[in-house]
Amino acid sequence: MLTFDHVYFYYKKGQPIIDDISFTIRTGEFVSIVGANGSGKSTVAKLIDGLLLPRSGTVKLHQLDTAKPADLDEIHQQIGFVFQNPEDQFITTTVMDEVLFGLQNIRVPREEMRGRVDAALRAVQMEDFLEAMPHQLSGGQKQRVAIASILAMQPQVIIFDEATSMLDPQGRKQVLSIMHDLHRQGMTIIHITHHMEEALTAERILLIHGGCLQFDGDPLTLFETVAITDYQLQLPFTVRLHKILQLEKPLAVDWKEGIRSQWSIN
Ligand SMILES: Nc1ncnc2c1ncn2[C@@H]1O[C@H](COP(=O)(O)OP(=O)(O)O)[C@@H](O)[C@H]1O
Ligand SMILES: [Mg+2]
Numbered sequence: 001m002l003t004f005d006h007v008y009f010y011y012k013k014g015q016p017i018i019d020d021i022s023f024t025i026r027t028g029e030f031v032s033i034v035g036a037n038g039s040g041k042s043t044v045a046k047l048i049d050g051l052l053l054p055r056s057g058t059v060k061l062h063q064l065d066t067a068k069p070a071d072l073d074e075i076h077q078q079i080g081f082v083f084q085n086p087e088d089q090f091i092t093t094t095v096m097d098e099v100l101f102g103l104q105n106i107r108v109p110r111e112e113m114r115g116r117v118d119a120a121l122r123a124v125q126m127e128d129f130l131e132a133m134p135h136q137l138s139g140g141q142k143q144r145v146a147i148a149s150i151l152a153m154q155p156q157v158i159i160f161d162e163a164t165s166m167l168d169p170q171g172r173k174q175v176l177s178i179m180h181d182l183h184r185q186g187m188t189i190i191h192i193t194h195h196m197e198e199a200l201t202a203e204r205i206l207l208i209h210g211g212c213l214q215f216d217g218d219p220l221t222l223f224e225t226v227a228i229t230d231y232q233l234q235l236p237f238t239v240r241l242h243k244i245l246q247l248e249k250p251l252a253v254d255w256k257e258g259i260r261s262q263w264s265i266n
Contacts, residue, residue: 001024001025001026001027001061001062002024002025002048002059002060002061002157002188003023003024003025003058003059003060004021004022004023004024004044004047004048004057004058004059005022005057005058005059005060006020006021006022006056006057006058007020007021007022007047007054007056007057007058007059008020008054008055008056008057009043009047009052009054009055010055016211017040017043017211018040018043018044018047018054018211019210019211019212020057020211020212021044021208021211021212021213022057022213023206023213023216025188025190026188027156027186027188028183028186028187028188029188029189029203029204030179030180030183030188030189030191030201030202030203030204031188031189031190031191031202031203031204031205031206032190032191032192032193032198032199032201032202032204032205032206032219033045033190033191033192033193033205033206033208034192034193034194034196034199034205034206034207034208034233035194035207035208035209035231035233036194036209036231036232036233037194037232039208039209039210039231040208040211041161041162041192041208042161042162042192044192044208045081045159045161045190045192047059047066048061048066048079048157048159048190049066049075049076049079049081049159050066050071050072050075050076053066053067054066054067061075061078061079061156061157064078077106077153077155078155078156078157079155079156079157079158079159080150080151080153080155080157080158080159081150081158081159081161082143082146082147082150082158082159082160082161082163083146083161083162083163084161084162084163084165084166085166086134086139086142086143086145086146086166087135087142089146089149090134090135090142090145090146092134093133093134094130094131094132094133094134095121095126095129095130095131095132095133095134095137095145095148096117096130096131098134098145098149099116099117099120099121099145099148099149099152100113100117100152101149102149102150102152102153103116103117103152103153106153108153116152116154117148117152119151119152120148120149120151120152121145121148123147123148123151123178123181123182124144124145124147124148124151124178125144125174126141126144126145126148129141129145138168138171139166139167139168139171140167140168140170140171140172140174140175141171143163143164143167143171143175144174144175144178146163147175147178151182155187156187156188157187157188157189157190158179158182158187158188158189158190159190159192160175160179160189160190160191160192160193161192162192162193162194163175163191164176164193164195164198165193165194165195172195172198173263173264176191176198176201176263176265177263177264177265179191180201180263180265194233196228196233196234196235196236197236197237197238197259197262198263199219199236200219200223200236200238200239200259201219201259201260201263201265202219203218204216204217204218204219205217205218205219205222207222207226207228207231207233209231214226214231223235223236223239236259238259238262
């Protein structure tokens with residue numbers, strides 16, 4: 001369980017970026033955090049991971065508190081991060097070394113390493129690229145290697161911070177599909193995005209605007225009750241079409257099926 005309790009944060013005094021936000025994400029949930037550019041999504045992600053500390057309020061993963069230095073190692077191990085630009089995350093020269101690197105950092109016993117690397121690469125269907133050089137891969141493949149590096153460390157939570165936004169449609173689809181695979185296996189997934197089509201696949205959406213949590217609930221309720229265009233976000237195509245056609249049938253009947261097949265999510 002991950003808890004934000006009355007979190008307040010600013011970079012510059014007097015200019016709050018996060019202004020009293022509270023929420024709880026249960027273990028195994030798939031949550032999307034949405035909001036316009038500059039609304040504070042990445043700041044929330046960094047607060048979750050303890051890279052930033054709240055000016056007031058608390059951020060906890062179970063009983064671990066990001067404000068307690070003694071808890072930070074464990075928090076970093078339990079929370080993995082996948083960033084927007086896959087280029088930024090590579091340090092080594094082969095896919096295998098890339099995944100091994102994180103394991104060496106957290107001192108996984110040597111005899112356990114190879115098994116973890118293989119399993120992680122299989123989970124993202126990159127097992128045939130062990131010796132490949134990361135910079136020669138496509139954007140989607142790079143992102144999958146970045147995910148494998150995180151998976152090998154066996155975290156409870158993965159935060160994807162706009163991790164699909166630089167990918168081509170096929171890469172986006174694959175990465176989103178992997179997020180859902182991991183969710184089905186019990187991981188907590190936090191998908192930060194301003195692609196509402198993708199957010200629609202989450203179980204729950206948190207909408208951040210003006211430093212506050214403007215909405216916390218399921219995607220369908222968001223689109224039915226909030227004018228998301230007021231927050232510089234676009235209605236997903238499916239929802240737009242439904243509105244244009246003024247379909248009699250409530251959106252709820254077929255939207256989930258439609259969205260899941262659109263993204264090839266099992
Ligand atoms: N290190 C920083 N120092 C000062 N201001 C920052 C810093 N990082 C982000 N900001 C500002 O905080 C606000 C929220 O940024 P961010 O969390 O990156 O938003 P988002 O991820 O939603 O685009 C923006 O106005 C941004 O300019
Ligand atoms: Mg951001």
